[in-house]
Amino acid sequence: MSSEVRDLLRKYLPDYKSTRFGKIYTDTTEFMNIDHSDVIKLGNQHFLVLKNEAERRFGLVDPKYWVKRGKHLESGQPQILKLAFYEKFPMNIGPFKIECYRSPRKEARILELVKGDMRFMQGCSNNDEVGNNVRVLDIIRGKRLDIVVYNISVDHKTYFYEYFPDILEKYIGSCEAIKFLHDHDEKHGDVRRDHLWVESGTGDYRWIDFDYAFELYENPFGLDVFGLGSILIYLVGKANFTMQTLLDLKIEHSILETLNSGDYSVVIGNRVVNVxxxxxxIPESLNNILMHFSSSSTVYYESVDELLFDMRRCLKEIRGL
Structure with missing residues (x-):
């Protein structure tokens, strides 16, 4: 098999330097076995695997062995391949119990739905020879929105008055993108701040990773709405506030002493929502939006429309219109 890979690379990537020539995989079921210098064949298309992708959260690196960074040999384009991987887990948010699961074909549907809509990552899907759904994704050149915000080197007050209005306006556009999915009876499924990227050059905000789905019978789109709220809380505060974070920021103890259990997130119990x-x-109207996601709230947003209505009104207030 290595000779076949060597011949492919000589044809399409004559300058490729490697001491290893792997296998050609037409069945991606055992994705843990697919590694650097292997080739994934989908129909008549070939993809050279360069490495496994990894997720970086909370200072940890978590390899994602079902996600491969590679190169499409026929075009030379770098791409990401997401192989079929299934998992299921429960989640509790306030009074709601949610069953979450991973669905490759759901992500494939959304990729087709948002084709050409640059508010979302772009790509297509194909099946390997045994029917595993593989998503072939274009790479977004840019940075996560939360990292962009974190790297704005000014004090919070300057950030809030000089940067946040423009960020909020573009974030509203990102929420409208999620509404577009809901209007077509689809969910993002994993709305969180590391899944919203700022593209270099254009500055566009773009959503990635659509393969999670969930069952929340009380509100079919509720988890997406909670995710949007969590991102907004971060954008308003320019940080996620835990008690340790607040101590590191040297927030006055007289302020810290006013915090009570109702000021914390209903989603992540140690995170302050009452910014x-x-x-x-912080305008009271904006803070009231954040408090819809607090453990003290008795009323939650039921739709992105409701959240958008309040955010648009707050944006006008912040801009002084």
Whole structure:
């Protein structure tokens, strides 16, 4: 098999330097076995595997062996291949119990739905010879929105007045993108801040990773709405506030002493939602949006439309219109 790979690379990548020539995989079921210098064949298309992708969260690196960074040999384009991987797990948010699971074919449907819509990652899907669905994704050149925000080197007050209005306006556009999915009876499924990227050059905000799905019978789109709220909380505070974070920021103890259990997130119990207690210049109307995601809230947003209505009104207030 190595000779076949060597012949492919000589044809399509004559300058490729490697001491290893792997196998050609037409069945991607055992994705853990597919590694550097192997080739995945989908129909008549060939993809050279360069490495496994990894997720970096909370200072840890978590390899994603079912996600391969590679190169499409016929075109020379770098691409990401997401192989079929299934998992299921429960999640509790306030009074809601949610069953979450991974669905490759759901992601394939969304890729088809959003083709040409640059608010989302782009790609296509194909099946390997045994029917595993493989998504072939274009690579977005850019950075996660939360990293872009974190790297704005100003104090919070300057950030809020000089940067946040433009960020909020573009974030509203990202929420409208999620509404587009809901209007077509689809869910993103894993709305969180590392899944919203800022593209270099254009500055466009773009959603990635659509393969999670969930069952929440009380509100079919509720988990997406909670995810949008969590991102907004980060954008308002320019950080996720835990008690340790607040101590590191040297927030006055007199302020910290005012925090109570109702000021924390209903989703992540140690995260402060009531940002106005930390920064008093946060408009009350904006803070009220954040408090819909607090453990003290008795009313949650039921749709992205409701969240958008309040955010648009707050944006006008912040801009002084």
């Amino acid at each position: 106005r207690k930390i920064y008093s210049y």
